[in-house]
Amino acid sequence: MTDAPIAARRSTLRTHHGDTFDDPYEWLRDKESTEVIAHLESENEYTQQELAHLSELRETLFHEIKGRVQETDLSVPTRRGDWWYYSRSEEGAQYGIHCRTAAVADDWTPPVLEPGVPVPGEVVLLDGNVKAEGHEFFSLGAFDTSDDATLLLWSTDFEGDELYTVHVRDLRTGEVLADEIPDTGSAFFTPDGTGIVYTTRDDAWRPDTLWLHRLGTPLADDVRLFHEPDEKFWLGAGITRSRRYLVIAVGSSITSEEHLVDLAGDLTAPPRVVWPRREGVEYSLDHAVVDGEDRLYILHNDGALDFELVAVDASDPQGERRVVVPHEPGRRLLGMDAFRDFATVEYRSEGLERVGLLDYATDAIEDVTFDEPLYSAGVSGNPEWHSPFLRLGYTSFVTPATVYELDLSTRELVLRKQVAVLGGYDPQDYDQRRAWATASDGTLVPISLVWRRSFGEPGDTPRPVHLYGYGSYEHSIDPGFSVARLSELDRGMVFAVAHVRGGGEMGRQWYEDGKLLQKRNTFTDFVACAEQLVADGVTAPSLLVAEGGSAGGLLMGAITNLAPELFAGVLAAVPFVDALTTILDPSLPLTVIEWDEWGDPLHDPDVYEYMKSYTPYENIGDGSTYPRILAVTSLNDSRVAYVEPAKWVAALRAAGARDVLLKCEMVAGHGGVSGRYNSWKERAFELAWILDTVGLA
Known part of the structure; x- marks a missing residue:
C-alpha cells in the first residue's frame, strides 16, 4: 500500500489590487513537465489502489448498464432531399455508423428500420469505429x-x-x-x-x-x-x-x-x-417567406427580460419591429424555428420546456401538450423547409428518449421510436415529483426527485440521495432519462436535482440572480436544498452524496467549504475549482469571454474580492471535517484545465482531508473518455464510488 501523493509546495506569488496570494501548487500547470505527468500518474495509481475493493462492483454496474442497452440499434431516419439519413450502432462497437438510404419522392413517413436487419439500399457514409482505429480518443x-x-x-x-x-x-x-x-x-x-x-x-x-x-x-x-x-x-x-x-x-x-x-x-x-x-x-433570428415577403423573425431581450419575438422586413431589419409574441414575465422564450408554412416557438414556463406552433397569419401559438408532470420536449431534427411532419424529442426522468412526429394536418402526435430499455424495465416501477426548498433569502428553489416505488415514498424514512447541481450560464438541468441511473434507483437511492439560481429553470431572472456579484446564491441554494431533504426526512447527511461537473464542479467545491458536515461525499467532474486564478489570466483559453458570467477580477477590485471569498481552492477550511471527495478530470481539457482539480486535491490533502482522490484521464478532453463502452465504464466507476460512500456497495 502506498501513501497518498503529496505535491511539493513551491511558492508562486500572485498580486492584484494590493492583495498577494502565495500559490504553492501553481507549478502543476506545466503540462509539458515530466514531473507534473508523473504526479498525475501517481494520483491515478493511488486512486486505483484506494478503490480496488470496488472493482467487482464496477464490473457489475458496467454489465448492468450494458445489459439494459439495445447495443444493435438505429435512429429514426431524417429526410433531407432525396435521402433518409440515420445512424446505427452494432453490438461490441464503440462508435456510431452513419448511413443513408434513398427516399421515395412524396413519402415523408420515415422507414421503419429493425435492429440487426439489413436496410435495403443502405449507403454507409462514415463508420466511427473505422475512423477511431489506432486512437485512444x-x-x-x-x-x-x-x-x-x-x-x-x-x-x-x-x-x-x-x-x-x-x-x-x-x-x-x-x-x-x-x-x-x-x-x-x-x-x-x-x-x-x-x-x-x-x-x-x-x-x-x-x-x-x-x-x-x-x-x-x-x-x-x-x-x-x-x-x-x-x-x-x-x-x-x-x-x-x-x-x-x-x-x-x-x-x-x-x-x-x-x-x-x-x-x-x-x-x-x-x-x-x-x-x-x-x-x-441578445438576439437570434430565422428567415421566413410570408405572403411572398422576406421576413426575419428575431427573438430578443431588448427591454424584455424573458425575451419577445418580433418580425422585421429582411431588407430593412433595423426598421419597424412588429411584435409577434410579446414579453411575458416568467415565460422565457428560448428559440424560434421558421418553416415554409409555420414556425415553432420553444419556451420555458413553470420550470418546464414547452413547444408551440406559430401561425404566420394570426401570430397565434398552439401548444403541443404532454401528460407527465415533469418532462423535457423540444424541436429536433427538421432540416427540410417543408415537411408534413414536425419532429420532436421527448423524455422525462422515467420515460426513455422518445421521438414523436406531429402530423401537421391532424395535429396527431405519432410515436416514431422510444429507446428500448432491456431487462424488463417498467416506467410504472418508478416515480418523479418536484419538491421545494426555501433559500436563506426566502426564495423557493425547486428540487426534482425520482425514485423506485418499491422502496417507498421519499420521506417515509431517510434514504441515500444522490443530489446533482449545476447553476451557471442559464443552463437548465431538465428532466431526462438515464439507463445508468437505474442502477442507483434499483438499490434504493433517490436521485435529485437542485435547480439552483444561476441556471435557467425559472426564467431569466433566475439566471441573473446567480451570476456575477450574486454568485453565492448558487451555492447557498444548493445547501438549502440539501438541508430541506434532510429536514423532510428524505435523507440524512451520512446518506447524501453531491455531484456536479465543470461550473457545477465549482458548485461542488463551494458547498464542500460552506457545509462539509452536510454531505457524505462529493463527486466533482472536470471542476472549475481554481476559478479566480483562471479568470485573472486573459492568456488562458476562454478566460476573457467568461468575464460576463463571473465578473472581471483583473480590473475590478470588488469582483476580485468577491470571487476570492468563494473560489474553492482559496477557501479550504479544516480538511478533517470534509466528506469523501472524488475529482475527475482530463489532461487535454481545453475548458477547465486539469491543473484546477490537481491543485485543489493537493491543497485538500495539505489541509488534512482524509479521503480525497483524483482521477485524470491522460487522453481525453472536457467530455471525458470517448466511445460508449468506455463511457459506461467511466460512469460505473463513479457510481461504484457513490454507492460505496452511502453504504450501498
Whole structure:
C-alpha cells in the first residue's frame, strides 16, 4: 500500500489590487513537465489502489448498464432531399455508423428500420469505429452532405482538445479529396457544394474567424469572410433552413450581433449587420417567406427580460419591429424555428420546456401538450423547409428518449421510436415529483426527485440521495432519462436535482440572480436544498452524496467549504475549482469571454474580492471535517484545465482531508473518455464510488 501523493509546495506569488496570494501548487500547470505527468500518474495509481475493493462492483454496474442497452440499434431516419439519413450502432462497437438510404419522392413517413436487419439500399457514409482505429480518443465534429448529396464532409479530433480536422469524400467515387483543413471548429458546405465554410480559433481557444475554402484550391487561398477582434466575443455561423442566408453570429454571455450574407449573391460580399451590438442585448433570428415577403423573425431581450419575438422586413431589419409574441414575465422564450408554412416557438414556463406552433397569419401559438408532470420536449431534427411532419424529442426522468412526429394536418402526435430499455424495465416501477426548498433569502428553489416505488415514498424514512447541481450560464438541468441511473434507483437511492439560481429553470431572472456579484446564491441554494431533504426526512447527511461537473464542479467545491458536515461525499467532474486564478489570466483559453458570467477580477477590485471569498481552492477550511471527495478530470481539457482539480486535491490533502482522490484521464478532453463502452465504464466507476460512500456497495 502506498501513501497518498503529496505535491511539493513551491511558492508562486500572485498580486492584484494590493492583495498577494502565495500559490504553492501553481507549478502543476506545466503540462509539458515530466514531473507534473508523473504526479498525475501517481494520483491515478493511488486512486486505483484506494478503490480496488470496488472493482467487482464496477464490473457489475458496467454489465448492468450494458445489459439494459439495445447495443444493435438505429435512429429514426431524417429526410433531407432525396435521402433518409440515420445512424446505427452494432453490438461490441464503440462508435456510431452513419448511413443513408434513398427516399421515395412524396413519402415523408420515415422507414421503419429493425435492429440487426439489413436496410435495403443502405449507403454507409462514415463508420466511427473505422475512423477511431489506432486512437485512444475519437470525437466526430462536423458532419454534412452537400445539397446535391454528392459530397460528404466530416471532421475528427483524436486528442480531446476540440480542434478538428476537416475531410471531404466524393460519394459518387468514394475518393477522399485533398481538401484537408486542420484546427477547425464548426464546418459545413456552401449550398452550391463548391466550398466549405469553417471557423478557426485564436490562441485563447476562442472561435474568432470565419473562412471560405473552395474545393480543389490551396488552403493559403482561403477567403476570410469575417473576423471578430473583440476577445469577449465568440463566433459561429450557419445557413437558414430556407437556404437563403448565411448567418454569422457573434456573442458574449450577455450581448449578441448577427450578420447576413444573401446566398443569392456573392458569398464573399461584406455581410450586413442585422442589429448593431448593444451591451446587454441578445438576439437570434430565422428567415421566413410570408405572403411572398422576406421576413426575419428575431427573438430578443431588448427591454424584455424573458425575451419577445418580433418580425422585421429582411431588407430593412433595423426598421419597424412588429411584435409577434410579446414579453411575458416568467415565460422565457428560448428559440424560434421558421418553416415554409409555420414556425415553432420553444419556451420555458413553470420550470418546464414547452413547444408551440406559430401561425404566420394570426401570430397565434398552439401548444403541443404532454401528460407527465415533469418532462423535457423540444424541436429536433427538421432540416427540410417543408415537411408534413414536425419532429420532436421527448423524455422525462422515467420515460426513455422518445421521438414523436406531429402530423401537421391532424395535429396527431405519432410515436416514431422510444429507446428500448432491456431487462424488463417498467416506467410504472418508478416515480418523479418536484419538491421545494426555501433559500436563506426566502426564495423557493425547486428540487426534482425520482425514485423506485418499491422502496417507498421519499420521506417515509431517510434514504441515500444522490443530489446533482449545476447553476451557471442559464443552463437548465431538465428532466431526462438515464439507463445508468437505474442502477442507483434499483438499490434504493433517490436521485435529485437542485435547480439552483444561476441556471435557467425559472426564467431569466433566475439566471441573473446567480451570476456575477450574486454568485453565492448558487451555492447557498444548493445547501438549502440539501438541508430541506434532510429536514423532510428524505435523507440524512451520512446518506447524501453531491455531484456536479465543470461550473457545477465549482458548485461542488463551494458547498464542500460552506457545509462539509452536510454531505457524505462529493463527486466533482472536470471542476472549475481554481476559478479566480483562471479568470485573472486573459492568456488562458476562454478566460476573457467568461468575464460576463463571473465578473472581471483583473480590473475590478470588488469582483476580485468577491470571487476570492468563494473560489474553492482559496477557501479550504479544516480538511478533517470534509466528506469523501472524488475529482475527475482530463489532461487535454481545453475548458477547465486539469491543473484546477490537481491543485485543489493537493491543497485538500495539505489541509488534512482524509479521503480525497483524483482521477485524470491522460487522453481525453472536457467530455471525458470517448466511445460508449468506455463511457459506461467511466460512469460505473463513479457510481461504484457513490454507492460505496452511502453504504450501498
